[in-house]
């Protein structure tokens with residue numbers, strides 16, 4: 062589904078990604094872990110097509126398409142979803158207005174029927190339940206005045222509406238209390254499908270208790286330095302990232 | 315100079331059956347025109363607005379039956395059916411007007427046919443002595459307009475809609491119209507007025523609106539300016555707010571090549587409230603200038619002004635917001651905010667807040683921001699599958715929403731928002 066070869070990218074004069082290789086197949090859950098500043102969010106944004114990030118080398122293929130040739134919205138309509146680490150607020154644009162427009166743009170691209178406001182209102186109810194979000198939030202501005210946790214709920218709500226093929230979830234756990242973390246973790250698992258892959262970016266291993274990964278990749282200074290299965294999470298939980306840092310600085314660089 | 319003001323706006327060759335009640339005003343105004351120079355960019359108040367494209371035209375006031383009811387006006391609010399007066403090229407158009415839904419206690423009629431107790435208010439705010447050239451030209455030359463009078467404690471159930479439609483199709487030159495609105499609310503009366511300008515072809519609209527709010531009265535006033543892209547539009551608004559009255563004025567301006575809006579609102583009694591909102595959406599080479607004045611002449615009044623501009627292509631927005639707090643107008647609360655969104659490198663805005671405060675116990679503040687669409691916001695929306703154009707439009711809606719939401723008619727709000735979201739060509743009237 063997703064094939065990344067030797068991907069390098071920079072932002073604001075910083076060479077942040079320095080050669081990433083990764084292959085993700087349908088139905089798989091991959092986790093990217095790593096210390097702060099290692100480039101995790103950058104990888105997410107580069108895959109989602111943020112125009113401010115410059116790809117300096119490498120290739121990315123998504124279901125056979127050269128992803129790097131597509132704009133952010135084309136990637137989204139092709140089935141890539143990025144759940145933001147820090148979703149921004151867009152005052153004045155109502156959540157329902159935005160979500161319905163997003164739904165309809167994707168429906169149009171995939172040859173499905175668009176929904177009018179009433180139909181969409183029906184459609185969204187079940188999704189709101191999934192993330193335990195009050196329907197009042199639909200009438201508010203997009204993330205306007207939302208707490209960190211409410212924004213994260215809204216991200217997963219968007220994911221459930223857009224039904225992506227590949228969901229990249231960047232630090233879903235940041236800003237969430239334990240209960241909310243469980244709700245959203247379970248919501249994501251409920252959205253798991255054989256034809257849907259997840260790329261879960263996280264600094265802390267806790268969320269992996271609910272969203273159990275098939276593979277864990279450890280990013281350090283723009284490169285993967287360690288690959289493993291879900292057992293790697295326990296090791297990182299116990300040891301932290303310092304030893305990776307130490308190992309990479311001392312020897313193999 | 316004085317010769318050219320006369321020459322530029324000559325008396326119509328046609329005989330216009332003007333009412334005799336305001337002969338005195340007309341005569342005074344005519345005299346003023348003769349001695350007023352045409353505004354030029356040398357004058358502080360006209361610094362950014364070059365009127366030479368107007369001055370190079372010859373205008374002709376059309377006043378013929380033939381021009382009436384030629385084409386139905388599109389997109390009129392359904393909510394105001396039965397409460398609508400429509401004027402075509404300045405002239406009352408009975409075929410397109412309908413006030414059958416109105417009950418007693420409310421006068422809603424042609425100015426030329428209204429009652430003496432309404433007429434006595436005429437010209438009291440836009441007096442020839444205190445007004446600028448354009449208001450005086452209107453006073454001297456107008457033929458008809460709308461008069462609204464709501465008796466004490468009354469409140470029409472439906473919004474009152476006044477439409478000024480200009481259609482100068484088929485003639486080579488520029489036509490000119492002088493719309494006029496007079497609205498008087500007696501104490502504790504309430505009303506909702508929708509004032510709308512539209513048209514096609516080349517013409518100049520020069521309107522004057524006078525608003526009298528009695529004690530405890532409340533008026534919502536929505537103004538929609540969607541003139542043809544080739545039009546020139548000048549508007550003088552004068553409002554007087556008595557004790558404990560409340561006035562909410564929301565102006566949406568989309569059309570016209572050159573637009574000048576000059577509202578002047580005076581607090582005449584304490585504990586009155588004003589909300590003055592404006593949204594200007596322009597592109598191509600449009601120029602839109604709002605010169606407003608809020609006069610806190612007495613104490614304990616509150617005014618809030620929100621002025622927004624969305625400017626595309628090489629369009630040019632101008633905002634001059636004067637707020638005066640007179641000596642002794644204590645406990646005044648005045649807030650002004652202007653925000654401009656420039657969509658291109660060539661788009662331009664000149665903003666000048668002008669707070670003149672002569673009392674000491676007051677709360678006054680203003681803020682002005684000018685910016686572009688935010689790249690991270692655009693990316694966020696695009697990452698959900700919205701193409702760039704839709705993402706831009708949604709952000710524009712977000713920017714414009716707090717002004718649009720002040721419009722009292724749901725269908726007007728929807729129409730404006732709908733334009734932005736669903737027509738990827740966005741709001742711009744001339745694209």
Ligand SMILES: Nc1ncnc2c1ncn2[C@@H]1O[C@H](COP(=O)(O)OP(=O)(O)O)[C@@H](O)[C@H]1O
Nearest residue numbers: 072073075077096097098099100101102103104
């Ligand atoms: N807009 C930017 N301009 C310059 N440097 C940036 C920008 N965004 C991120 N970076 C840098 O890129 C590096 C990786 O950031 P990020 O991908 O956010 O890391 P992580 O998500 O792993 O914490 C950091 O050193 C950060 O300072």
Ligand SMILES: [Mg+2]
Nearest residue numbers: 101102146232
């Ligand atoms: Mg990050």
